[in-house]
Amino acid sequence: MAETVPLSVCIVTYERRDFLRRCLQALDAAVTDDVEIVVVDASAADAADLVRQVRPSAVYVHDRLVAGWMTRARNAALRHARGEIISFLDDDVVVSPGWQHAVLDAFADPAVVAVAGRTRNGQPGEETYDLPVGRLLPDGSLTEGFASVTASIVDIDHGIGANMSFRRALLARLGGFRDDYPGTAMREDTDIYLRVRRLGGKAVFSPDAVVDHLPAPHVKGRRFDTRYKLYARRNHMVLLARDGGIRSESLRRWIAREYAAVGDAPGLFRKVRRWGVTTAGIAWGSTAMLRQARWSPLPPERTDAAGNEIRAALS
Template sequence: MGDAPKLSVCIVTYERPEFLRRCLRSLADGLDAGSEIVVVDASTADRRGIADEAGRPVVYVHAPQLAGWMTRSRNEALRHVHGEIVSFLDDDVVLRPGWESALLAAFDDPIVAAVSGRTCNGAAGEEQYAKPIGRLLGDGSLTDGFASLPAGPVEVDHGIGANMSFRRSVLAELGGFRDDYPGTALREDTDIFLRIRAIGGRAIFAPDAAVDHLPAPHVRGARFDTRYKLYGRRNHMVLLARDGGIRSPLLRRWVGGQFRAIGRAGGFAARVRRFGVTLVGVAWGYAAVLRSARWHPLPPRRDDALGRELRGLLGAPAEGVAS
């Protein structure tokens, strides 16, 4: 048994073997030898061979039963981590030099519970962002800016799932991720950041902990297609209702804003399409809210069987990794 690693890096993947291979090569080159890598692969085929090619030890978990549930794969990864800091990276990113050192430096501040790193998309001008980075606004909308380059770390309300990290102790207290954001899994990352905020934790955006996001195609559908937009509305409403309760003014304002935005669509046909997507998405969202939220904000700590299991696993003293 060796010493416990400072950092565990988790990759959840599904039917994207070449992107996983590229990501693991990046981790092998960019991480210190003592850091841990955990892969949870929901693909039909067992691709342990890709992990074996990485050039360093990788904990590979083949879990095809988790296909279509990203946060269930994240929770599965939590069963296998040993580090004090637990990071999640998408399988279609590669590390920029200095990612690990910048990330760990951000956690040197003991009150920092979560860190969102910079996720670069190669878009012109993305270094500049006019709005506050990573904020939940008074109209219920979220700002991003996670590709921007501020002068230093910035306090945020939420982060980006492609490059996010947490103290193990905080994940233990929360009992892991809420794993019922279906479809595109949109807002599952925001959910855990808002839960951290609810227990008094501080989250920051660390621009020097940077990755390049080289997007893989969606296995089902495409980004911003109708399916994506419907799941986006549904999951965003559940997020706001869980954070603020079904009577949340942010939820009410956000829904109103969605209908007001219909008039800004260009042309009659576009407005009709947006009206249909908004109506269906909001109706679906309210049905989901009634099932999965309450009048008052939900407790941030999971207290179901899985939450208790993960709390026990993560709350135990960090164990050594078999050599």
């Protein structure tokens, strides 16, 4: 294996050339020369020249086979990353000065194996969040708060994919990301953090590891459109079934919560529409979890051929 470096930063991108350039320019200005940058690009056109104009030392991987599959692109990056710490950034974020130091400082605690950084969205009042940041609740719902400012580093159950970092040894043990969360890839980031928790690993939120999320448009559809909501429900059910088993109480409570929320929609038409989307999403999720989960929780480590290949590449 090639000699490791202290930190690799991986960016996966798909048909968002201008956003990739902006992300790389901010990242290059914010990190030291010994930080490795890995770009996995599923776009039709090769962007190697763009990447190396900004960061000549960057590793550029052009792979059309991962188009539409964010976690497969993340796993492709793992096959090339040499960092002892491996970070992932979305291509539509802008890294703030001090991000690198804050990430590595969070890992100074040897018990910490995963770090979620603060991801600002430019929304009024987002600095304050009344619930605990990044928790999986007993009813199967998730708290967020990843744009908030906490007094210090805090423990979390799950993090945000736009700004997350892991120890290389942990990713090797897990066998990389589960790469079968389709569509909008909702919950692929939550999945790996919950697998960390299943191993007994410590994940934390660092309010000083800051990026600004300046959202790019989706290649297909729009954020929060019907397609997005269907995939959100489908993928969330698979997530809960894998973490707690198909017969888990949190999964049943989450389904009940989703139907209870139908009544919150204003007006009869919107109630009927929300009921339809909820029912379709839960039906789709039920079919998917029967294929992708078991009655009992799945082991956190991947043991399939692709997982073993990633494990070997990282080991």
